[in-house]
Amino acid sequence: MEVTCLCCKKVLKDKAYPVKIPDNNYIRQHWLAVMKMDVKKNINKIDKQNYLCSTHFDEEDILGKTLNETILHYEALPKPLKFKAKKFINEEKVNRIKEQQVKESLLGEEMLPKNGWRQLPSEIKFIILSFLCKNDLEKYQLVSSEWNKIILGSSNTFPLRQVETLYRQGDYCFLTLPGFSKCFKQFKYISTPSSGNII
Amino acid sequence: MATESANGVSSPELNERDVVITTNDNRNFTVKIGVARVSKTINNMIQDLGESLDLSSGIPLPNVDGPIFEKVLEWCEEHKNAPEIKVEQDPHTRERKWFTMTEWEEEYFRKFLSHLWDLAMAANYLEIPSLYYYTCQKLAERIKGRTPEQIREMFGIEDDLTEEEKAEIRRTNVWCTY
Structure with missing residues (x-):
């Protein structure tokens, strides 16, 4: 039986060692989310013919390969998509557009x-x-x-x-003014530092 | 042809008479003297020239171009009888109090948002305090809250401070040391 990769839509031939998509809905959701696919749209469409290429996984996660399937570590997750696929959002492009939009809103011709x-x-x-x-x-x-x-x-x-530094020594607070290295004025420290109450 | 001249510079009738103002792109604007006088620069010219003011040959404005002067005139027409603005400071914080703008003024700046710099320059040259301060406030409004990096990008300013200088500025501005 010919199977296709859910992710890159490649037809997986005999020696491609396809990875079975888990039946557990929770794990499926995770996988789809990691692959940046529309979870709601795709979760129920997965059938026996939908697999993933083993190339979508890290080699460390692949425990072994049988004739029909690839066996994965139980926590394995597919790698986020890196290949250029028209149907998926090109992240770089989106980021570039976002940056441009932010730049335009910031700059505006009038600001130059x-x-x-x-x-x-x-x-x-x-x-x-x-x-x-x-x-x-x-x-x-x-x-x-x-x-x-x-x-x-x-x-x-x-x-x-007008105050450059404000510091506490024992029961007193001291402040200095810009250009003056010595204490300019001292106050009796009343409350805790967090309340900042001084007299 | 008889030359028209300004008689009695301070007379109210004079404010109703027209004067020709020529901008640096050789555009002529016929303006009521009362409106033109919102600009202290033009008002001083009118007063200095006094009797010898030739209303038909025009007052030259070599530092303002036509399209901007048109916008400035719009402001002058609206503010010809407005009292002088007061620049105030908060006595406690020493921060400048921001002006409250009317709806017309807000709309004016919305309309000419892309000409704020030109308006500020023209208002500075023509000495129109209301337009000058209000435009600067509008520019400050757009600067406020931005990071230094964003400001540099906005105005195309080169970052010429060394890391030591920046560290020193930061150190000076960290004031609470307990």
């Missing part, structure tokens, strides 16, 4: 100044950044040295943090 960012008047850059909150500003210091300079250079105007 005609003459590039460098040609923009620094006044405009400053005003745009001035609308951002301190968390964003701190994060955007990492964009480039120019951004870092604009942000640090406008620390009087931008809402940058």
Whole structure:
């Protein structure tokens, strides 16, 4: 009897050592899912003529081969599809499209100044950044040295943090300000660190 | 041909008269002086020229092109009698307070989303504070919450910080050390 591979649709000849698809519905579901096949659509279509090529399994999972079948380790699972099959989704293509979509939504033509960012008047850059909150500003210091300079250079105007470090020693909390290495002010520590209550 | 000139620069009648504005692509726009005066740059020109202002020969705008000026004019017409905007800061956080836009303004920016940079540049040159700040706010809105990598991609900025510099920035910004 001629059998076909459920996965790659190849007709399996005598010496192909086909792998029988398990009867157990639960394991079948797993196999189909691993092969990225539509589980609902395929689970009941599997009949005695549907096998899998032994090439879909790792060699370590193959315990032996009989005349008609390949015997697998009881936990064996088929390998995810790697061959190009038109009927299956090309993952690379999907990822590429997704990346492109994300890129397009992020960039949009409007976000690229005609003459590039460098040609923009620094006044405009400053005003745009001035609308951002301190968390964003701190994060955007990492964009480039120019951004870092604009942000640090406008620390009087931008809402940058006034406190550089806050630490606890015994019953007291200490804070330092940017540019000051010594403790600027100390507070009596009242509550646990997680509550952050200090006086 | 008699040359028309602006008499009595501050008179309200003058605001109803037309002035020709020429953009850098040699397009002429006939605009009511009251509308053109939303731009401080144009207003200063009108005031400086005073009696010698030739309404028919036009005011040249060498740094703005026609299509953008058209959009700017739309804004000026809507805002010709609007009060000056107030730029405010939250006294506690020192963060800038974001402007609340009207429906018309939101629609305006939706319509010209792909020209935000040009609008910001034109508003900066023409000194139209409302358009300038609102456009910058719109641009900030699109930047907000993105990662530095995304920002670099957005604006085509080169990552010229060394790993040591980045580590130093990160170290400075980690402030809670207990």
